[in-house]
Amino acid sequence: MNMLIRQARVVDPYQQLDAIMDVHIADGNIQAIAAELNIADAQVIEAKGQILCPNFTDLLAYLRQPGNSQKGTIASETRAAASAGFGTLLPSPDTQPASDSTAVLELVQDRAKQAGYCQVLPIGALTQGLKSTHLSNMLGLNKAGAVAFSNAGYDITDNTVLLRCYEYAATYKLKIFVQARDAALSHGHMHDGILATQLGLNGIPVIAETLAISRHLQMMQHTGVSCHFQQLSSAAGVEMLRQAKAQGLAISADVDLAHLCYTEQQVQGYSSQYHVQPPLRHESDRQALIAGLADGTIDAIVSAHQPHEAAAKQAPFADTATGMAIYDIFMPLLLSLAAETDLSLLQLTAALSKQPRTLLGLEANGLTLGAVANLCLIDPNLSWQLTSTAQQSQGANQCLQNNSLTGRVTLTLQHGKATWQAHD
Amino acid sequence: MNLPPSAQLQLTETGELRHFLSIDGLPKTLLERILDTANSFVVVGNQEVKKVPLLRGKTVVNLFFENSTRTRSTFELAAQRLSADVLNLDINTSATSKGESLLDTLRNLRAMHSDMFVVRHSQSGAAHFIAQQVTPNVAIINAGDGRHAHPTQAMLDMLTIYRHKASFDQLKVAIVGDILHSRVARDQVHALTTLGCQDVRLIGPNTLLPTAAEDLGVTTYNDLDKGLEDVDVIIMLRLQTERMDSAFLPSASEYYQAYGLTRQRLSKAKPDAIVMHPGPINRGIEIESEVADGKQSLILNQVGYGIAIRMAVMSMAMSGQMQQRQVMEASQ
Numbered sequence: 116m117n118m119l120i121r122q123a124r125v126v127d128p129y130q131q132l133d134a135i136m137d138v139h140i141a142d143g144n145i146q147a148i149a150a151e152l153n154i155a156d157a158q159v160i161e162a163k164g165q166i167l168c169p170n171f172t173d174l175l176a177y178l179r180q181p182g183n184s185q186k187g188t189i190a191s192e193t194r195a196a197a198s199a200g201f202g203t204l205l206p207s208p209d210t211q212p213a214s215d216s217t218a219v220l221e222l223v224q225d226r227a228k229q230a231g232y233c234q235v236l237p238i239g240a241l242t243q244g245l246k247s248t249h250l251s252n253m254l255g256l257n258k259a260g261a262v263a264f265s266n267a268g269y270d271i272t273d274n275t276v277l278l279r280c281y282e283y284a285a286t287y288k289l290k291i292f293v294q295a296r297d298a299a300l301s302h303g304h305m306h307d308g309i310l311a312t313q314l315g316l317n318g319i320p321v322i323a324e325t326l327a328i329s330r331h332l333q334m335m336q337h338t339g340v341s342c343h344f345q346q347l348s349s350a351a352g353v354e355m356l357r358q359a360k361a362q363g364l365a366i367s368a369d370v371d372l373a374h375l376c377y378t379e380q381q382v383q384g385y386s387s388q389y390h391v392q393p394p395l396r397h398e399s400d401r402q403a404l405i406a407g408l409a410d411g412t413i414d415a416i417v418s419a420h421q422p423h424e425a426a427a428k429q430a431p432f433a434d435t436a437t438g439m440a441i442y443d444i445f446m447p448l449l450l451s452l453a454a455e456t457d458l459s460l461l462q463l464t465a466a467l468s469k470q471p472r473t474l475l476g477l478e479a480n481g482l483t484l485g486a487v488a489n490l491c492l493i494d495p496n497l498s499w500q501l502t503s504t505a506q507q508s509q510g511a512n513q514c515l516q517n518n519s520l521t522g523r524v525t526l527t528l529q530h531g532k533a534t535w536q537a538h539d
Numbered sequence: 540m541n542l543p544p545s546a547q548l549q550l551t552e553t554g555e556l557r558h559f560l561s562i563d564g565l566p567k568t569l570l571e572r573i574l575d576t577a578n579s580f581v582v583v584g585n586q587e588v589k590k591v592p593l594l595r596g597k598t599v600v601n602l603f604f605e606n607s608t609r610t611r612s613t614f615e616l617a618a619q620r621l622s623a624d625v626l627n628l629d630i631n632t633s634a635t636s637k638g639e640s641l642l643d644t645l646r647n648l649r650a651m652h653s654d655m656f657v658v659r660h661s662q663s664g665a666a667h668f669i670a671q672q673v674t675p676n677v678a679i680i681n682a683g684d685g686r687h688a689h690p691t692q693a694m695l696d697m698l699t700i701y702r703h704k705a706s707f708d709q710l711k712v713a714i715v716g717d718i719l720h721s722r723v724a725r726d727q728v729h730a731l732t733t734l735g736c737q738d739v740r741l742i743g744p745n746t747l748l749p750t751a752a753e754d755l756g757v758t759t760y761n762d763l764d765k766g767l768e769d770v771d772v773i774i775m776l777r778l779q780t781e782r783m784d785s786a787f788l789p790s791a792s793e794y795y796q797a798y799g800l801t802r803q804r805l806s807k808a809k810p811d812a813i814v815m816h817p818g819p820i821n822r823g824i825e826i827e828s829e830v831a832d833g834k835q836s837l838i839l840n841q842v843g844y845g846i847a848i849r850m851a852v853m854s855m856a857m858s859g860q861m862q863q864r865q866v867m868e869a870s871q
Contacts, residue, residue: 309751313545313563315663315687315722318750384544385664429642429672431662433685 129481143531182211422510
């Protein structure tokens with residue numbers, strides 16, 4: 116590959132760079148980056164008006180394999196991820212069987228390699244079968260590629276088991292990913308507010324999150340394990356982590372894009388596409404999540420992409436599966452968030468590349484001279500329709516199906532290879 | 540028309556009723572029309588020949604995913620008095636227990652070319668879901684979904700008030716008991732506030748009051764004596780005994796001490812206050828027998844009004860549905 120991307124708006128959080136540049140890529144690497152370049156015989160991409168930034172790293176996505184290929188496959192969902200600008204992703208251990216054996220981890224990584232769209236770094240199951248009773252073979256799983264450990268959406272209610280998990284992980288300096296939610300208080304189906312009252316749905320109160328955060332923080336302090344909190348949903352939760360960070364605790368946190376863009380109001384009319392866990396909350400919670408991202412309390416934005424077959428969402432609200440297939444609308448939503456808030460593109464791309472990579476200790480993927488070309492090119496003004504042919508994810512749970520959308524990734528490079536190119 | 544999303548699904552483009560799913564968002568004029576129509580049907584119930592031909596040739600399916608003999612019989616009677624053919628399906632004992640999904644059950648029923656489904660289901664939003672799936676061919680009447688809505692029950696309570704009290708805007712109304720789990724209470728609140736009632740009170744312990752209830756435009760009370768002061772209408776709700784097992788309440792006797800409607804407590808209300816209850820009543824848990832059977836109680840009148848309300852709603856929804864069908868056929 117010998118490619119010259121001309122006059123793109125280069126946004127690189129590694130260098131705090133936001134400027135119009137030409138970028139020359141050859142042999143998989145960035146050969147030159149300057150205000151203006153003239154390279155003979157390079158394939159020229161005129162990128163005026165487009166954004167060029169490091170490709171993204173997703174700390175939470177559900178690839179559904181093994182066990183649920185009716186919802187999505189590793190190939191289909193990593194392709195969808197590449198089309199949203201992702202180059203690296205961490206699939207949830209919530210597969211069937213759970214990612215608690217080297218066999219499953221190998222299968223996931225092999226399938227991802229065969230598909231060739233994204234680097235896939237699995238999250239290992241913290242307990243065997245995610246059943247919250249026996250520790251998984253963390254050391255072995257770590258050797259087999261697990262970069263972190265999590266019990267997915269399943270709360271470990273037995274404090275003895277949780278303490279042992281954390282002590283063991285701390286022994287080997289393994290990273291823990293936590294989805295902080297109290298199991299008993301999370302039995303509802305939407306945010307516990309006036310709309311839940313009106314719709315007659317069981318509410319999930321904010322304390323379902325804050326009680327769990329406080330418990331995990333204490334376990335973490337007691338054991339010295341390193342924790343990353345996933346999918347924060349509430350203002351009170353953000354504030355707890357802000358204080359914990361101020362006290363110097365080695366923690367990090369992420370939020371999923373849907374919680375930055377949507378509130379409980381989306382559930383109006385029993386719209387099951389917005390049935391998610393943790394639930395979409397009040398507008399004041401959404402604003403606090405945005406503020407948390409702006410002031411660094413929240414380090415990363417994740418997709419929490421969860422594809423489903425159509426039938427999983429076709430039932431009375433409480434009987435429908437939770438989760439949203441979001442990769443196909445990720446970029447339009449991200450750009451609308453940038454337009455609506457004070458969050459700059461530098462901040463947003465940092466939360467999608469530099470920050471998640473730093474907290475995992477992954478190599479940098481900025482646009483520096485000689486670096487491997489891990490990039491994505493975004494046309495923020497491109498209008499397109501999310502038709503079934505345009506859709507990349509296998510997930511039928513598309514909340515903006517057939518809508519007109521603005522903004523699209525036009526090119527994703529992973530190790531200098533095009534893993535996605537928009538054709539129009 | 541600029542309607543809240545909760546109402547859009549229920550009305551035709553010209554504002555006629557085509558499904559009856561919830562009171563939430565329905566305009567006052569429509570509620571008043573339901574009451575007037577039902578009022579005229581109360582008379583039909585007193586005639587020698589009780590039938591009117593409004594639904595002749597139409598098929599009404601009572602689709603009960605949850606047992607309720609009482610509600611089902613009043614719907615059945617209402618449909619028969621409107622001259623419809625009625626089919627009763629108790630689904631909880633047939634298809635869905637064999638693992639068939641609700642959607643598949645509906646697809647099968649749709650093939651029977653029925654005109655109206657009366658739906659009772661344990662999940663909130665089930666009637667909405669069914670209306671979205673079977674529309675535009677079948678009118679859906681919600682006979683209770685989860686803890687969300689039970690609009691015909693709420694409207695029969697409104698008819699009771701309408702026939703026994705002055706206009707709604709002068710009234711103080713207390714709703715007492717398990718508000719949290721009550722599908723009727725939500726629709727009663729929507730109906731009362733829409734019809735102009737300025738003072739609606741929800742009375743119960745915090746475990747049985749829903750989150751942010753005040754945002755519905757009501758006042759909440761924990762103290763029954765205080766809440767009943769000077770009210771014109773008392774609506775008691777049924778207390779399910781399961782609530783004791785799931786830690787909402789300590790015991791039936793303690794509940795009765797705090798929230799049971801006794802003669803002494805009734806004396807806090809206006810002397811001509813009326814007492815209502817959707818039934819079946821738990822004597823000695825929600826209400827003292829002397830009050831339930833006393834002269835201020837309208838509990839038995841409510842049953843008769845229930846048939847009239849259901850006749851009104853079924854005939855109005857069917858006519859809206861027919862209108863919609865004609866519009867659609869004309870546009871094809």
